[in-house]
Amino acid sequence: MVRVGILGATGYTALEAMKLLLRHPGAQITAVTSRTDKSPLAAVHPQLARRLELSLEDLSIAQLQERCDCVFSCLPHAASAEIAKQLVEVGVRVVDFSADYRLNDPVSYKKWYEHEHPDPARLGNTVYGLPELFREQIPAANLVANPGCYPTSAILPLAPLLKAGLVEPGDIIVDSKSGVSGAGRTPKLGTLYPECNESISAYSVGKHRHQPEIEQILGRVSSATPQIIFTPHLTPMDRGILSVSYSKPTRSVTEAELLEILSDFYKNEPFVRVSKTLPTTKDVAHTNFCDITARVNGGRVLLISVIDNLIKGASGAAVQNFNLMYGFDETTALL
Ligand SMILES: NC(=O)C1=CN([C@@H]2O[C@H](COP(=O)(O)OP(=O)(O)OC[C@H]3O[C@@H](n4cnc5c(N)ncnc54)[C@H](OP(=O)(O)O)[C@@H]3O)[C@@H](O)[C@H]2O)C=CC1
Ligand SMILES: CC(=O)N[C@@H](CCC(=O)OP(=O)(O)O)C(=O)O
Incomplete structure (x- = not known):
């Protein structure tokens, strides 16, 4: 069973990702994070009541490393790369929903996102998670840039x-x-x-x-x-x-x-x-x-x-990438 953490679990893409992963026979959601909210997840997302009995937490990198094999980072750009770079360095695989690792270079990132990239060395080297075009690169990737919608x-x-x-x-x-x-x-x-x-x-x-x-x-x-x-x-x-x-x-x-x-x-x-x-x-x-x-x-x-x-444009694509990263049939939890 692959242990999956969801960062930014109060958001929309996170909710869709969790609903998909609950149908996945090879994935178990083991951590759901929020910067400030400590509620039971079902209080924020009533759709998850009796389906995922976890509470929101603000977890450190060490705690995420202990609890998760893979993390879906459903955070906004910049915030996502700050955390993703640390997770990848301690061996946690990341599917990044944000735009942080999609562009070719830090110069174009700064031009379009109007701030310095938090992890510039990985720009241009990160796999773009559109399986229809880059499938062969995804299984070995520790960090996948999920495409924009x-x-x-x-x-x-x-x-x-x-x-x-x-x-x-x-x-x-x-x-x-x-x-x-x-x-x-x-x-x-x-x-x-x-x-x-x-x-x-x-x-x-x-x-x-x-x-x-x-x-x-x-x-x-x-x-x-x-x-x-x-x-x-x-x-x-x-x-x-x-x-x-x-x-x-x-x-x-x-x-x-x-x-x-x-x-x-x-x-x-x-x-x-x-x-x-x-x-x-x-x-x-x-x-x-x-x-x-x-x-x-x-x-x-x-x-x-x-x-x-929210699905092919974000969470479904993330699960498709997850399936390729862990050797599951690519359609698992998606059809
Ligand atoms: N919505 C869509 O259709 C698509 C979205 N994306 C991308 O996916 C990511 C998530 O999007 P979406 O779910 O729509 O966004 P939401 O606004 O719904 O959720 C984002 C979550 O991230 C947390 N967050 C917000 N700001 C920060 C911050 N500065 N630092 C850390 N955590 C923060 C919040 O949780 P809390 O306040 O509880 O900490 C929030 O719930 C974004 O990068 C977005 O660009 C990609 C494709 C499609
Ligand atoms: C309607 C609407 O506002 N859509 C968002 C696109 C969401 C998305 O895919 O954004 P990322 O590239 O940040 O992941 C926007 O235009 O900013």
């Missing part, structure tokens, strides 16, 4: 076409919509009900930190230098992301051909479904699937994808 939705459809040289890397637009849980449970003005209900808004236009993540990861898989214009939107729903990318084909291409290339690329993937149908966020809610379709319109390639931001 928007990047997962954009990278999965674009990667096969960039790898095949079928779209121009220098001219790609990604337009994404997210449910409000994407912003986490920590209160913020913009996620108060009267601010975001019955309203859709674009935000972080031209400066969202997922733009370099999408560019850098697509660069790693395709040997091109993709340039992305990424615009996220907050939409009045609890969960789900829908992304549409617009790119220029390098040659004449049909919708049928695009679907065939995508289907072939993902034919052995348990969690990517390619079809002709226009996908909706409801189709993948509470699941680890990414549904993808393609269209050709106005001389552009349109790729449309949906995920659940």
Whole structure:
């Protein structure tokens, strides 16, 4: 049995991770942390009553090392790397939900996150936990950078076409919509009900930190230098992301051909479904699937994808990575 600790257990991604791990035959949750809350977990997450009888604790690195083989760090960026680097050094394996280890180098991290990286030497050397593209690197990893939610939705459809040289890397637009849980449970003005209900808004236009993540990861898989214009939107729903990318084909291409290339690329993937149908966020809610379709319109390639931001965009991806790290069937607890 692999003993798993959950850092930041009061948050949304942590709740989803715990619900998934409770269904996992090879995992036991042995620690749940909060900086200040000492309540029984069920007092914070009533869904876990009678399912996980643990109380929240503020644990030291030594205590986590004693109780856990692996830790899911569901902490915000910067706070996560501070702890992850110490855990990895004492032999605890970490799946990091934050963005701390996703980018290629400390210079771009500082530019987009506006602070120094707490563990710069590991940037660029850490495995990016998107199994569909980096599966072979995950089993041996002590630290896995779980992907961002928007990047997962954009990278999965674009990667096969960039790898095949079928779209121009220098001219790609990604337009994404997210449910409000994407912003986490920590209160913020913009996620108060009267601010975001019955309203859709674009935000972080031209400066969202997922733009370099999408560019850098697509660069790693395709040997091109993709340039992305990424615009996220907050939409009045609890969960789900829908992304549409617009790119220029390098040659004449049909919708049928695009679907065939995508289907072939993902034919052995348990969690990517390619079809002709226009996908909706409801189709993948509470699941680890990414549904993808393609269209050709106005001389552009349109790729449309949906995920659940809390599952394939965070906790489901983490469990998928955990399964690979510990040699379980990749779909365990996820289907
Ligand atoms: N929500 C989503 O859809 C996605 C989130 N992510 C990433 O996953 C991580 C967790 O996100 P999410 O669960 O949504 O966030 P939440 O805000 O719901 O939870 C984060 C938890 O971290 C703890 N925390 C907050 N600030 C600090 C700090 N400075 N130091 C230590 N602990 C802190 C809090 O617990 P307490 O106050 O009890 O200590 C809080 O409950 C983040 O890095 C996020 O960017 C990634 C993909 C998708
Ligand atoms: C709706 C919403 O606010 N979404 C979050 C993305 C969540 C995520 O994946 O963020 P990390 O890269 O920090 O892990 C945002 O735009 O900041």
